[in-house]
Amino acid sequence: MSEKKPVRRRRADADRSRAAILAAAVELLDEHPDASLERIAEAANVTRQTVYAHFASRDALLNAVLAELTAETMKAIDDLDLDHGSALGNALGLIDLAWRTFEQHPILLHAGQTGTADARHDPLTERLEPLIRRGQRSGEITRDLSAPWLVTTLISLGHAAGESVAAGRLNPRTAYKSLHTTLTRILQP
Structure with missing residues (x-):
């Protein structure tokens, strides 16, 4: 049973990270359409690796x-x-x-x-x-x-x-x- 809690927490953290990345991307890309993934990661308060964990490329993020x-x-x-x-x-x-x-x-x-x-x-x-x-x-x-x-x-x-x-x-x-x-x-x- 104790194994399920970390999985849920990790999933909830991942969902929050993904939502933060999308929100930051919408806001930043509206102002700067050529914004880099690094700038988007910064705006979302996550690492660039976290962005890549959710979106394989800038195009994947843009499509999302x-x-x-x-x-x-x-x-x-x-x-x-x-x-x-x-x-x-x-x-x-x-x-x-x-x-x-x-x-x-x-x-x-x-x-x-x-x-x-x-x-x-x-x-x-x-x-x-x-x-x-x-x-x-x-x-x-x-x-x-x-x-x-x-x-x-x-x-x-x-x-x-x-x-x-x-x-x-x-x-x-x-x-x-x-x-x-x-x-x-x-x-x-």
Whole structure:
């Protein structure tokens, strides 16, 4: 029996270390997208070896950060009531929430995610497509384009706006307004 307590404690310590590393990585990478693992370890108050024990590489840590931020965003989207009210308004509200996440976590603008085939988009697609279909049935959203194409378009334009901000071509506010206006025009019948 006494053998189980050290295992549990070691696991709890490992969980705390992993959480501290992820939290430090999110904060530091938002400010300094090129931050080293050493700087992240320092910010998390762990050794670099501890970081490597949890994440084999900087890319592995970056993927874990993106997965964490994706999970947080999807929870916030799930807190929206997408099944009721205006489908068009809900679709735009969902996009607004996603944009606020980009603004809150600039690492998402620098993470190099391109294209819509990224598996991180699957949960978003699973929520957007039924919403768009509902809007098409009610006449709020255009029926001239298929729901899957509209989802692809929304995600792609969101990335294009984010890339414009990351490249310094647009400021975040202008990019957001442009994105919102464009998506409204595309979705409306």
